[in-house]
Amino acid sequence: xxxxxxxxxxxxxxxxxxxxxxxxxxxxxxxxxxxxxxxxxxxxxxxxxxxxxxxxxxxxxxxxxxxxxxxxxxxxxxxxxxxxxxxxxxxxxxxxxxxxxxxxxxxxxxxxx
Numbered sequence: 001x002x003x004x005x006x007x008x009x010x011x012x013x014x015x016x017x018x019x020x021x022x023x024x025x026x027x028x029x030x031x032x033x034x035x036x037x038x039x040x041x042x043x044x045x046x047x048x049x050x051x052x053x054x055x056x057x058x059x060x061x062x063x064x065x066x067x068x069x070x071x072x073x074x075x076x077x078x079x080x081x082x083x084x085x086x087x088x089x090x091x092x093x094x095x096x097x098x099x100x101x102x103x104x105x106x107x108x109x110x111x112x113x
Contacts, residue, residue, distance in 0.1 A: 002035070002070070002078055004063040008085040008094060012066050019051045029053040032060075032067030035096075037077040044112045045077065047096050077113060 012033045020031060036048040054060065058069040070078055081098040100113050 001080070002061055002068065003082040004061065004066065004068060005082065005084040006064060007087075008083045009064040009066040011085040011087075011094075013064070016051050016066070030067065032069050034069045035074065035078060035083065036071060037074040049094060 016031065016033065031051060031053055034048075034050050034052045036050075037045050038048050040046045052069065054067070054069055055071070057072055059072070059075050061068040061070070068083070077100060078096075078098065079100065081096055081100070084095050084097065086092055086095060102112055104112075
């Protein structure tokens with residue numbers, strides 16, 4: 001299970017609405033935020049966030065109307081994580097706090113388990 005803060009859900013819903021408006025959408029598909037762990041970065045794994053349609057096999061989490069899709073492999077790495085959004089002078093953007101990460105790189109974009 002993952003936790004999605006109110007701030008993250010609200011910001012993602014705004015961005016999802018804009019993405020659907022710009023690209024159009026297939027009304028038969030369910031769209032949401034995809035959280036994914038992919039190989040790469042200086043620590044071995046990195047996070048990938050994007051707006052996509054639901055795929056078979058995805059775990060689906062919902063908070064304040066935002067659907068979050070996670071593929072089965074990424075679910076193993078993201079279990080217990082929190083998705084937050086900050087909008088300040090010193091820190092701005094989405095942030096994933098992952099209790100499974102044993103180390104992160106200096107820029108915070110990649111991690112190791």
